[in-house]
Amino acid sequence: MYNAAHAVEIFDGWGLTKIAKEYTFAMMKVSNPEIFHLHADFCKILANPTRLMIMAILSHGEMSVGELANTCEIALPAVSQHLKILKNHHMVESRKEGHSVFYQATDPRLMEACILIRTVLLDGMRRRGEIANMIDPSGVTVDV
Numbered sequence: 001m002y003n004a005a006h007a008v009e010i011f012d013g014w015g016l017t018k019i020a021k022e023y024t025f026a027m028m029k030v031s032n033p034e035i036f037h038l039h040a041d042f043c044k045i046l047a048n049p050t051r052l053m054i055m056a057i058l059s060h061g062e063m064s065v066g067e068l069a070n071t072c073e074i075a076l077p078a079v080s081q082h083l084k085i086l087k088n089h090h091m092v093e094s095r096k097e098g099h100s101v102f103y104q105a106t107d108p109r110l111m112e113a114c115i116l117i118r119t120v121l122l123d124g125m126r127r128r129g130e131i132a133n134m135i136d137p138s139g140v141t142v143d144v
Contacts, residue, residue, distance in 0.1 A: 054079070054092075055092075055105060055110065059108065059140070065083065086103075116137075118139065121137075
């Protein structure tokens with residue numbers, strides 16, 4: 001049985017790359033369009049600089065709400081509000097210790113993805129000459 005990959009291989013072997021690509025495009029279909037809606041909704045949650053900053057900081061380990069507020073230099077109620085949104089969307093989890101609530105990122109791959117996006121952004125800006133200096137795409141420095 002022939003499939004699209006096999007057909008492309010045959011067409012390429014005959015030097016018919018354009019036909020191979022057209023055949024491949026004609027054979028393509030989106031198997032589950034809903035995943036793109038879920039992806040867009042997920043990205044909307046992170047489409048906020050404060051939430052991105054909180055996630056970048058939490059990628060280094062758990063912190064209390066007060067520590068996050070101090071690190072972000074944002075009022076405690078604002079940080080709490082952002083954490084609630086992140087928690088409701090399962091991007092962070094919390095644990096209570098005495099009167100303090102500590103938060104941590106639920107999946108380190110999320111921050112890896114964010115760093116990759118910032119790397120692409122910064123690389124493009126460098127190529128266009130919009131920035132000259134090196135900026136750390138993690139966005140967080142740890143003073144020791």
